[in-house]
Amino acid sequence: MIGIVIPAHNEQACLDRCLQSVLAAAAHPLLGGEPVQVMVVLDDCTDASLAICEQHPVQVLEVSVRNVGAARAAGARSLIDAGARWLACTDADSTVPLDWLAAQLAHQADAVCGVVEVDDWSPHHAQVRARYEAAYRDLDGHSHIHGANLGVTSVAYLQAGGFPALACHEDVHLVRALEAQGSRIAWSRSVRVRTSARVDFRAQGGFGSYLQSLSEGA
Structure with missing residues (x-):
């Protein structure tokens, strides 16, 4: 079984x-009919996120930690306990293409770090987009790590200690632990996700904070 982990706080x-x-x-047909279980980890949600989940064939885990690392880890543990061999991670403010899972698995690696595309730059000054695109390496062999676009075998995930309970950069810490143990990591531009450039981002210090830092002096 393939598991998908999506943390959400008022999304x-x-x-x-x-x-x-x-x-x-x-x-996707390239998955050969392998079961896929979607786990949405609702972290201290006070909006309609639960009602939205109930309209879809997904699993829901409710926690009150206000911590994306702990939320991802709780979802991953639940999926592994249910038999997931592969964990795919994305964020609630992101959308994935039809071949997202198939592209991850095609690399036959212990982990896959994909790239992200911003879906709408309108909340930001044009210079923010220019600065972002000048620094971003959208190519195979890149060095970007995104919780919105990450896949890992359950075996490698557990060996690396899983997601730490951090308010941000839990994805970076996991990948660094995977590297330290010698896991085979594919740094791929063929695995793509579209994500939000919203200014009311949830995780301080994460992707939204990075875009905010690029706006200084814009």
Whole structure:
């Protein structure tokens, strides 16, 4: 079984689009009919996120930690306990293409780090986009790590100690631990996700904070 982990804190504006995209990817013919279980970890949600999840064939785990690392880890543990051999991670403000899971598995690696595309730059000054694109390496062999686009075997994940309970950069810490243990990591531009450049981002110090830092002086 393939597991998809999606942490969410008050994501009613984005969650439906995210779930539609991952469920479509779960039905890709190249997966050969292998079961895919989607786990949404609702972290201290006070909006309609739960109601949105109930409209889709997904699993829900409710926690109150206000910590994306702990939320991802809880979802991953639940999926592994249910028999997941592969964990694919994305974010509630992101959408994945139809071949997202198939492209991850095609690398036959212990882990896959993909790239992200911003879906809408309108919340930011044009210079923010220019600075971002000047620094971003959208190519195979890149060095970017995104919790919105990460896949890993359950065996390698457990050996690396899983996601730490960090408010941000839990994805970076996991990948560094995978590297330290000698896991085979594919740094691929063929595995792509579209994500939000919103200014009301959830994780301080994460992708939204990085874009905010690029706006200084814009």
